Amino acid sequence: MPTRPAGSHRIGEAKRAGVSNFFQRTLDSLLSHIAILRPDGEILAVNAAWNAFATRNGLIESHCGPGVNYLRICEAASGPCSEQAHLIAAAIRDVGRGRLPGFELEYPCHSPTEDQWFTLRITRFLAGSRGYIVVTHDDVTKRKLAELRLQEANRLLQAQATTDGLTGVSNRRHFDQTLAREWDRHARTGAPLSVLLLDVDHFKKYNDFHGHLAGDDCLREVARTIQGAVARPGDLAARYGGEEFAAILPETDRVGAVAMAGIVSERLRLKRLAHGAPGAGPTLTLTIGCATMVPDLGRPASEILAQADRALYDAKAAGRDRVEHAG
Secondary structure, eight states: OOOOOOTHHHHHHHHHHHHHHHHHHHTOOSSSEEEETTTSSBBEEEEHHHHHHHHHTOOOOHSSSOOHHHHHHHHTOOTTHHHHHHHHHHHHHHTTSSSSOOEEEEEOOOOSSSEEEEEEEEEEEEETTEEEEEEEEEOOHHHHHHHHHHHHHHHHHHHHBBBOTTSSBHHHHHHHHHHHHHHHHHHHHTTOOOEEEEEETTHHHHHHHHHOOHHHHHHHHHHHHHHHHHTTTOOEEEEEEETEEEEEEEOOHHHHHHHHHHHHHHHHHHHOOOOOOOOOOOOOEEEEEEEEEOOOTTOOOOOOOHHHHHHHHHHTTTSSSSSEEOO
């Protein structure tokens, strides 16, 4: 039988130690938080980034390092992040058994002082006949914060595109788009659709008497009054132009439209906003024209606006501070 050269056992141990040291140094050089698990979930090795993250979050190596069963920790989790932890535990089992080729999850991991997001990945590899599981966490906070900033910027742009800058209610463009959409929807359902056109009485005189800054405040208060009344899901209050406002009342018949116009008018009257300009009454009032139609896809939505406009004209001709319905 051939004999082993003297000292060969020590040389083999040195090689194995070198490989192990090389393996650990390689893991430690990676920025991802990495843990290698045995098939039963026990942590075999972690890298420096994994330990550093655990330390920042108040954990010690004995709770998250080699020898700890990561699978059991996830399964026993409770509190705000327990749902994600249980999902991760199920994924570890499925990947470990070959039911899934891999798993990825983006999740928040906020601390008391900062918001953080991570992407977790679970993969599997074979070493000889044994399978091992790799769990990695990557800090994606910078990307996530950039995405949230972009979403907020887009939200603000969308709001600016659909909102009147002075009064805060919808602008004319959004009103027209919504009316067209509601017209088509009501044509399909056969439900009545109502529109209100609301005009601030003697607004030019108000501006001349109180000044333009007071006029802007007046329009904002009128807008708040209208929006406070026209508040059902699907209702829309908008600035139609100048001192004129409009409202869309889905699935509202003639009786409902007149009632809503009366509510808006009365709410503004109860605020007793001083007018007092020569030729106007003592308080601010509204004149409102209403129209109700069951839309027809063969006719344009502008027809209901034309009817409401005629009703508004008739109300003004009759003395203002009143509600008129078309037809």
